[in-house]
Amino acid sequence: MKPQPAILVVDDEPDMLENLSLALQVADYPHLTAKDGLEALEILQTQPIQLILSDIVMPRMNGYQLYQQVRENPLWGAIPFIFVTGCWLNSEICYGKELGVDDYLVKPVKANYLIAVIQGKLRRAQQLAKAADQ
Amino acid sequence: MNANTVEKSKGRILIVDDTPANLRLLMNMLVKQSYTVHPASEGELALKFVQTIVPDLILLDILMPGMDGFEVCRRLRADPYLSEAPILMLTSLDDLDSRLQGLEVGVDDFISKPFHRAELQARVRTITRLNRQRRLRALELQIERDRTRAILEALGEAVVVTDIEGIIQYFNPAAAALTGFSVEEALGQSWHLWDSKETEESLYCQIIEQIQSGQTWCGEVVYQRKDGSSYDAALTVAGLFASDPSERLVGFVSVQRDITPVKQAERAKDEFVSNVSHELRTPLSVITLISDNLDTLYNRLDDDKRRSMIQKIQKHTQILNELIEDVLEISRIDSGRISQVHERVCFSELAQKEVFELLLLANEKGQRLQLKVEQPLTVFGNPAQLGLVIRNLLTNAIKYTPNGGQINCECRLINTDSELNEADWPDFACLPPGRWAALRVVDNGVGIAAEHIPHLFDRFYRVQTQQTIRGTGLGLSIAQELINFHDGTITVSSVPGSGSIFAIYLPLMA
Amino acid sequence: MRAMPSILVVDDEADLLEQITLILEADDYRVFTASNGLEALKILHTEQVHLIIADIAMPDMNGYQLYTRVRENLEWVTIPFIFLSARTMDSDIRFGKEMGVDDYLTKPIRVADLLAAVRGKLRRSQQLADSLTQLKQSQGSGARFLTAGELQIDLDQHKVTWQDREIKLSAREFTLLAYLARQAGKVVSPTELIQVTHQLETDPIEAGTLLRPLILSVRRKLDLAEGEVGSIENVRGVGYRLVIPA
Numbered sequence: 001m002k003p004q005p006a007i008l009v010v011d012d013e014p015d016m017l018e019n020l021s022l023a024l025q026v027a028d029y030p031h032l033t034a035k036d037g038l039e040a041l042e043i044l045q046t047q048p049i050q051l052i053l054s055d056i057v058m059p060r061m062n063g064y065q066l067y068q069q070v071r072e073n074p075l076w077g078a079i080p081f082i083f084v085t086g087c088w089l090n091s092e093i094c095y096g097k098e099l100g101v102d103d104y105l106v107k108p109v110k111a112n113y114l115i116a117v118i119q120g121k122l123r124r125a126q127q128l129a130k131a132a133d134q
Numbered sequence: 135m136n137a138n139t140v141e142k143s144k145g146r147i148l149i150v151d152d153t154p155a156n157l158r159l160l161m162n163m164l165v166k167q168s169y170t171v172h173p174a175s176e177g178e179l180a181l182k183f184v185q186t187i188v189p190d191l192i193l194l195d196i197l198m199p200g201m202d203g204f205e206v207c208r209r210l211r212a213d214p215y216l217s218e219a220p221i222l223m224l225t226s227l228d229d230l231d232s233r234l235q236g237l238e239v240g241v242d243d244f245i246s247k248p249f250h251r252a253e254l255q256a257r258v259r260t261i262t263r264l265n266r267q268r269r270l271r272a273l274e275l276q277i278e279r280d281r282t283r284a285i286l287e288a289l290g291e292a293v294v295v296t297d298i299e300g301i302i303q304y305f306n307p308a309a310a311a312l313t314g315f316s317v318e319e320a321l322g323q324s325w326h327l328w329d330s331k332e333t334e335e336s337l338y339c340q341i342i343e344q345i346q347s348g349q350t351w352c353g354e355v356v357y358q359r360k361d362g363s364s365y366d367a368a369l370t371v372a373g374l375f376a377s378d379p380s381e382r383l384v385g386f387v388s389v390q391r392d393i394t395p396v397k398q399a400e401r402a403k404d405e406f407v408s409n410v411s412h413e414l415r416t417p418l419s420v421i422t423l424i425s426d427n428l429d430t431l432y433n434r435l436d437d438d439k440r441r442s443m444i445q446k447i448q449k450h451t452q453i454l455n456e457l458i459e460d461v462l463e464i465s466r467i468d469s470g471r472i473s474q475v476h477e478r479v480c481f482s483e484l485a486q487k488e489v490f491e492l493l494l495l496a497n498e499k500g501q502r503l504q505l506k507v508e509q510p511l512t513v514f515g516n517p518a519q520l521g522l523v524i525r526n527l528l529t530n531a532i533k534y535t536p537n538g539g540q541i542n543c544e545c546r547l548i549n550t551d552s553e554l555n556e557a558d559w560p561d562f563a564c565l566p567p568g569r570w571a572a573l574r575v576v577d578n579g580v581g582i583a584a585e586h587i588p589h590l591f592d593r594f595y596r597v598q599t600q601q602t603i604r605g606t607g608l609g610l611s612i613a614q615e616l617i618n619f620h621d622g623t624i625t626v627s628s629v630p631g632s633g634s635i636f637a638i639y640l641p642l643m644a
Numbered sequence: 645m646r647a648m649p650s651i652l653v654v655d656d657e658a659d660l661l662e663q664i665t666l667i668l669e670a671d672d673y674r675v676f677t678a679s680n681g682l683e684a685l686k687i688l689h690t691e692q693v694h695l696i697i698a699d700i701a702m703p704d705m706n707g708y709q710l711y712t713r714v715r716e717n718l719e720w721v722t723i724p725f726i727f728l729s730a731r732t733m734d735s736d737i738r739f740g741k742e743m744g745v746d747d748y749l750t751k752p753i754r755v756a757d758l759l760a761a762v763r764g765k766l767r768r769s770q771q772l773a774d775s776l777t778q779l780k781q782s783q784g785s786g787a788r789f790l791t792a793g794e795l796q797i798d799l800d801q802h803k804v805t806w807q808d809r810e811i812k813l814s815a816r817e818f819t820l821l822a823y824l825a826r827q828a829g830k831v832v833s834p835t836e837l838i839q840v841t842h843q844l845e846t847d848p849i850e851a852g853t854l855l856r857p858l859i860l861s862v863r864r865k866l867d868l869a870e871g872e873v874g875s876i877e878n879v880r881g882v883g884y885r886l887v888i889p890a
Binding site for chain 2: 657659660663664666667670701730731732733750751752753754755
């Protein structure tokens with residue numbers, strides 16, 4: 001049995017990273033953390049990642065830019081990408097959704113909600129992967 | 135002998151010495167001091183004696199036939215009841231080895247021969263006094279403990295005491311009653327014994343963490359009884375700390391209170407609110423979309439389209455209104471704020487009034503709405519509420535009957551002895567004997583399938599028909615509640631495709 | 645981007661259906677409507693649909709059931725699916741999202757929010773399709789040939805050659821050999837192999853039984869000595885592997 005690929009959590013705020021990390025730990029999801037987009041890309045190059053949770057406002061490379069980079073690489077095209085952000089304005093949410101992001105969660109996020117979303121996206125990714133193999 | 139002297143014994147002393155002369159000497163000295171003295175000439179006798187009475191002090195010789203003093207002391211100390219009984223060993227003055235050996239087997243002190251009377255008496259006095267005090271304190275403690283236990287046993291709240299690992303050490307009768315486990319079944323088990331599926335895994339970690347930080351933990355949990363049924367509990371957990379200076383955590387005491395009825399009411403309310411929210415959002419979403427569209431697409435739409443959209447807004451606004459009215463009515467009924475003022479009501483006249491008001495609506499659909507009243511009927515009740523119920527049944531009939539259909543309303547006296555067709559007057563045979571004011575609404579509309587009948591009066595229950603017929607889903611529920619308040623019954627029978635009969639029975643007033 | 649994507653909207657409230665159609669058509673989408681799940685399925689069978697928006701509380705077949713049916717069908721599994729519901733309790737939304745629905749919108753819905761979700765999901769499904777095609781292409785061009793010593797497997801043309809001798813294999817035999825070759829000499833268990841050759845999930849015993857004749861047939865055709873580079877080796881108790889150069 002191959003080891004389960006990890007979930008990648010990207011946020012420049014250490015408290016937020018810790019919170020999300022804890023929630024993932026309790027739900028038994030292996031995960032890796034990055035404090036900005038560049039670190040995230042490095043991790044993507046070297047580790048198998050099955051889902052990305054990303055903040056938007058981050059230094060050096062923000063969430064939108066990270067998202068574009070991820071989507072431009074066909075190897076990462078199928079990885080579910082979820083924004084977990086403090087940007088709550090309706091216009092911001094619409095912008096994010098229009099980019100095609102898999103989901104857009106506004107902080108603060110309840111742990112059980114986050115896990116439900118992750119479960120759903122992973123299930124979906126599995127379905128699509130299976131379909132692609134046919 | 136003076137009665138006082140006999141009872142006011144300063145203490146019980148056991149003397150173990152094989153030399154009769156010594157025994158006599160010691161006894162004399164001590165009896166004179168008002169001690170109760172028991173002689174034993176050898177070890178075996180002494181050991182037998184202590185099985186029945188625990189002495190306040192034991193004077194022990196060393197050299198004795200059979201068992202020597204050290205052996206007797208060893209045996210005495212082995213008995214948990216005697217582990218603290220003071221033992222004075224009678225030794226020779228310079229016998230250092232005996233003293234050392236005596237200390238090893240648990241002797242408390244030594245008295246050297248030859249006995250110095252004053253010294254002996256002083257020693258004995260001190261020791262017995264100290265020992266008595268100690269035993270008294272122990273007794274008081276025991277009484278205190280017993281009383282606490284009695285309180286816990288009598289408490290109506292479930293109390294569970296566990297060790298640091300969560301293993302149950304104490305389980306009171308109220309806890310047994312609440313959880314369904316007997317005391318025997320619970321002792322020694324883990325406090326996870328009554329965890330249910332909904333009990334969070336992290337719960338106990340949270341509890342322990344909070345208690346370790348010095349606080350008590352309070353919260354609500356869902357637990358499961360032995361028989362599998364679940365219950366809601368208000369849980370309080372406090373830590374038990376060691377009495378020694380370390381004050382470390384040694385266990386937990388938890389109290390559970392059954393709050394299932396409260397929680398169930400909460401859940402019912404939540405469900406109601408959720409349903410209402412859902413119902414309100416549906417017409418509201420149409421209204422907002424139409425408004426948005428009228429605004430943004432105004433120029434793209436023609437006059438007819440715009441007019442139709444405006445009418446749709448009106449239609450859905452009306453639906454919203456009706457819903458809010460019904461919700462308020464149900465809320466009033468639930469909280470008992472509904473008027474309980476009852477008066478004499480002419481039921482047949484009320485029926486006439488309601489039918490009259492709805493003739494227009496029926497006409498619009500080309501339906502024939504007729505009322506048949508045999509005789510004036512009087513009931514005791516609230517005319518507004520009864521009117522609402524009749525109106526409810528009539529509007530339902532109008533709604534669920536296609537254009538050109540027929541709706542008959544009939545109002546008559548029913549005697550439970552009378553020969554009535556069950557099909558015409560549903561459930562009349564179930565009425566308690568007597569005379570009843572009965573009203574029925576018969577339509578030849580779409581009818582209701584058998585599977586819906588049991589749920590018809592549930593809140594927000596709507597029969598899903600081919601054409602979505604508008605309704606709040608609360609009308610029949612409200613009707614049933616109101617009729618119940620009037621000590622009456624509301625019933626239904628229906629044949630899909632042929633039509634339905636709704637009937638109300640109210641106690642007839644003379 | 646595809647010209648005029650088509651969207652299927654499912655809701656038992658006719659007035660709502662009408663308004664959503666107006667909104668989507670104004671944004672240049674083709675709209676199909678259905679007032680219940682069964683109607684929706686009928687449309688899916690006959691028309692090409694690029695996105696589905698569905699209510700949850702509907703008679704006969706609710707939104708959850710419709711979603712499950714759609715996902716079960718290979719033809720429709722890639723179509724993005726959005727719930728648009730008046731069920732707005734946290735628990736409702738969690739439930740829907742856990743199913744894997746692409747988005748969960750609540751009524752009443754603002755036009756801007758609806759359009760953003762629609763645009764986003766259509767863009768996403770296009771992205772997915774694009775990256776999939778790119779991957780397949782790169783795999784094809786980069787690794788058209790698999791070799792093991794003198795054994796050469798042409799993945800595009802489905803041809804196997806040894807030195808210059810062509811070896812004719814059946815489709816299933818080719819799949820087996822190509823898969824083993826792809827694993828670059830690693831041992832593959834019978835249960836894994838049978839999934840690839842027969843699309844069957846079963847226990848090791850049945851897998852072994854089904855594989856044996858297939859392995860025999862390939863070996864016979866390859867006609868290589870035991871342990872020779874390019875031959876299929878049976879690792880007792882574990883599985884099979886293709887012998888590659890050391």
